[in-house]
Amino acid sequence: MTGETQVQGLAIETRGLAKKFGSQTAVNGIDLMVPRGSVFGFLGPNGSGKTTSIRMLLGLSLATSGTISVLGQSMPARLHEVLPHVGALVEGPAFYPFLSGAANLRRLDTADRFAPRGTRRARVQGALERVGLSHAADKKVHAYSLGMKQRLGIANALLLPRELLVLDEPTNGLDPQGTREVRSLVHSLAAEGTTVFVSSHLLAEVEQMCTHAAVMSAGSLVAQGTLAQLRQVGESRVHLRTPDAAGALRVLTHLGLDPVLATSDAADEVVIALLGDTNWQPEAIVTALVAGGVRIRGFAIEEPSLEERFVALTGEGFDVVQ
Amino acid sequence: MSSSEFLPQTQTHTRARVGGWDLLGSEISVLFRRRRTWAMLAAVALIPTLLAVAVRLSSSTLDPGEGPPFLDRVSQNGLFVGFTAMVVAIPLFLPLTIGVVAGDTIAGEASLGTLRYLLVAPTGRVRLLLIKYAGAALFCLVATLTLTVSGALIGAALFPVGPVTLLSGDTISVTESLWRSLLVAAYVTVSLLGLSMIGLFISTLTDVPVGAMAATIVVSVVAQLLDVIPQLDWLHPWLFSHYWLGFADLLRQPLDLGSFGQNAIVQVCYVAVFGALAYSRFVTKDILS
Numbered sequence: 350m351t352g353e354t355q356v357q358g359l360a361i362e363t364r365g366l367a368k369k370f371g372s373q374t375a376v377n378g379i380d381l382m383v384p385r386g387s388v389f390g391f392l393g394p395n396g397s398g399k400t401t402s403i404r405m406l407l408g409l410s411l412a413t414s415g416t417i418s419v420l421g422q423s424m425p426a427r428l429h430e431v432l433p434h435v436g437a438l439v440e441g442p443a444f445y446p447f448l449s450g451a452a453n454l455r456r457l458d459t460a461d462r463f464a465p466r467g468t469r470r471a472r473v474q475g476a477l478e479r480v481g482l483s484h485a486a487d488k489k490v491h492a493y494s495l496g497m498k499q500r501l502g503i504a505n506a507l508l509l510p511r512e513l514l515v516l517d518e519p520t521n522g523l524d525p526q527g528t529r530e531v532r533s534l535v536h537s538l539a540a541e542g543t544t545v546f547v548s549s550h551l552l553a554e555v556e557q558m559c560t561h562a563a564v565m566s567a568g569s570l571v572a573q574g575t576l577a578q579l580r581q582v583g584e585s586r587v588h589l590r591t592p593d594a595a596g597a598l599r600v601l602t603h604l605g606l607d608p609v610l611a612t613s614d615a616a617d618e619v620v621i622a623l624l625g626d627t628n629w630q631p632e633a634i635v636t637a638l639v640a641g642g643v644r645i646r647g648f649a650i651e652e653p654s655l656e657e658r659f660v661a662l663t664g665e666g667f668d669v670v671q
Numbered sequence: 672m673s674s675s676e677f678l679p680q681t682q683t684h685t686r687a688r689v690g691g692w693d694l695l696g697s698e699i700s701v702l703f704r705r706r707r708t709w710a711m712l713a714a715v716a717l718i719p720t721l722l723a724v725a726v727r728l729s730s731s732t733l734d735p736g737e738g739p740p741f742l743d744r745v746s747q748n749g750l751f752v753g754f755t756a757m758v759v760a761i762p763l764f765l766p767l768t769i770g771v772v773a774g775d776t777i778a779g780e781a782s783l784g785t786l787r788y789l790l791v792a793p794t795g796r797v798r799l800l801l802i803k804y805a806g807a808a809l810f811c812l813v814a815t816l817t818l819t820v821s822g823a824l825i826g827a828a829l830f831p832v833g834p835v836t837l838l839s840g841d842t843i844s845v846t847e848s849l850w851r852s853l854l855v856a857a858y859v860t861v862s863l864l865g866l867s868m869i870g871l872f873i874s875t876l877t878d879v880p881v882g883a884m885a886a887t888i889v890v891s892v893v894a895q896l897l898d899v900i901p902q903l904d905w906l907h908p909w910l911f912s913h914y915w916l917g918f919a920d921l922l923r924q925p926l927d928l929g930s931f932g933q934n935a936i937v938q939v940c941y942v943a944v945f946g947a948l949a950y951s952r953f954v955t956k957d958i959l960s
């Protein structure tokens with residue numbers, strides 16, 4: 350963490366937070382550090398332990414081991430002091446299907462002892478407006494689409510001004526338009542000073558929305574920091590297209606790189622080499638290749654993408670972690 | 672927003688409590704806005720109605736003591752409809768409706784997923800249990816009053832109404848007998864409080880409301896079965912269903928409140944024991960629904 354975030358304090362801090370379900374470890378000793386004022390992406394594939402962690406942060410389920418502090422107070426011991434300042438969407442929205450959207454929000458608002466009765470109607474209306482649901486306020490929730498329920502779930506988290514918002518996969522079930530709206534809502538909340546902790550299994554979403562991120566894989570926290578810090582961990586590399594692969598490998602090895610022959614599609618072969626901590630400028634590499642008699646059909650320095658990093662950390666494809 | 676507002680950890684101040692017990696009002700309004708609740712109350716009202724209509728339509732008069740208690744008197748005095756209906760409803764039908772309401776308290780919220788939102792609101796877990804129990808207890812009262820009132824109305828509509836001759840042979844005025852009806856309703860409400868707490872406890876054990884409802888109803892049936900096994904007579908005074916039919920004592924002159932008191936003590940014991948069990952189960956429960 351940077352010095353700056355230490356001055357601001359942490360909105361969420363966990364140490365060795367773990368949760369076991371029987372013999373299965375769902376969350377494996379994670380040390381989360383969410384700076385105040387950040388939009389923090391909690392990124393990980395399905396089943397990687399995001400929701401389980403969030404349940405523990407909110408005092409819904411008890412950690413098997415480890416400590417949690419939220420807004421500077423220990424959880425769940427200080428739950429009654431902490432939660433009034435936290436708005437949450439956990440594991441999808443949940444409502445009484447036989448009540449209207451507005452009635453649902455009023456009901457959940459009465460559950461908050463710190464929510465003033467006098468302003469209830471106005472606050473419910475304001476929250477519905479904020480998520481674009483005013484027109485459906487009096488419709489029964491069983492007639493809501495998944496996306497509308499998701500919006501209503503977000504509205505519930507916004508009934509009072511909060512210091513921290515915990516949003517578990519808030520764009521699930523939303524169309525692209527809805528996803529954009531959530532993104533801009535998160536931006537405007539962050540601009541008001543709310544810390545937003547948002548989980549997602551979609552990297553693109555985190556990249557577009559967040560200032561910080563943590564990556565979960567099979568219950569473990571495998572990386573966290575600002576987006577820039579996460580990108581830096583990946584290395585730039587040379588991507589070379591040439592008919593003279595053997596020569597290219599020789600020249601690049603000579604330069605101190607560690608080239609590999611990647612898949613060769615048609616006539617050309619592709620050589621890839623990580624730049625590592627060598628400080629070669631691209632033009633110097635090209636000059637050396639040309640001097641070595643290597644014909645160059647394509648040459649690029651590829652910057653590391655967060656996506657590669659994510660895939661490297663969490664594995665490719667749709668394997669759900671068992 | 673300026674960075675000066677991101678003060679370190681001391682910033683989080685305690686918000687003033689303003690909402691009080693609004694959730695209790697909300698709980699009651701949600702309970703009585705459900706169609707299921709109204710359907711059950713309608714079914715409760717149907718019991719005295721069916722009973723009165725059947726007596727009215729049948730030509731044969733019953734011999735004294737034939738059929739359920741008081742049934743033989745219904746055709747002479749409409750005020751007996753309510754008492755008879757209560758006797759018919761207390762073993763199975765009222766426990767059934769209580770099982771549905773009490774079994775649904777926590778498990779219903781869990782299955783909808785609203786339990787997690789109530790708890791992060793935050794509603795204290797103890798407060799939620801108390802409010803849920805208050806809702807179930809209120810339903811007991813409303814159900815018995817529904818039966819009493821609908822019994823009185825249909826009785827007055829189909830039969831003559833006049834001074835009531837009690838089991839003791841004394842006669843009381845119509846007004847007095849209406850007071851006695853309310854006393855019977857109070858007695859039956861109290862009778863169901865223990866079962867309500869058992870239902871609440873069972874409801875904390877599962878996320879499947881139908882399971883909790885069925886289990887609560889089974890418990891009430893089992894208690895009544897145990898109550899008729901002579902070998903278990905040491906247990907009988909401690910069964911929550913033991914005094915369920917004891918409200919006949921309220922129809923004597925002078926008024927005998929003995930069984931009312933004994934019944935209340937048993938119910939208080941059940942409320943205390945199962946309340947403690949529900950508490951210890953629920954405050955540590957992992958909410959994973």
Ligand SMILES: Nc1ncnc2c1ncn2[C@@H]1O[C@H](COP(=O)(O)OP(=O)(O)O)[C@@H](O)[C@H]1O
Pocket residue numbers: 370373374375393394395396397398399400401402670671959
């Ligand atoms: N109630 C539960 N009982 C047993 N295992 C569970 C339970 N809830 C979650 N898990 C397991 O914990 C792991 C993490 O789940 P979850 O936190 O829901 O993942 P995510 O939210 O990242 O998709 C999964 O392997 C899941 O099977």
Ligand SMILES: [Mg+2]
Pocket residue numbers: 396399400401440517518
């Ligand atoms: Mg999840």
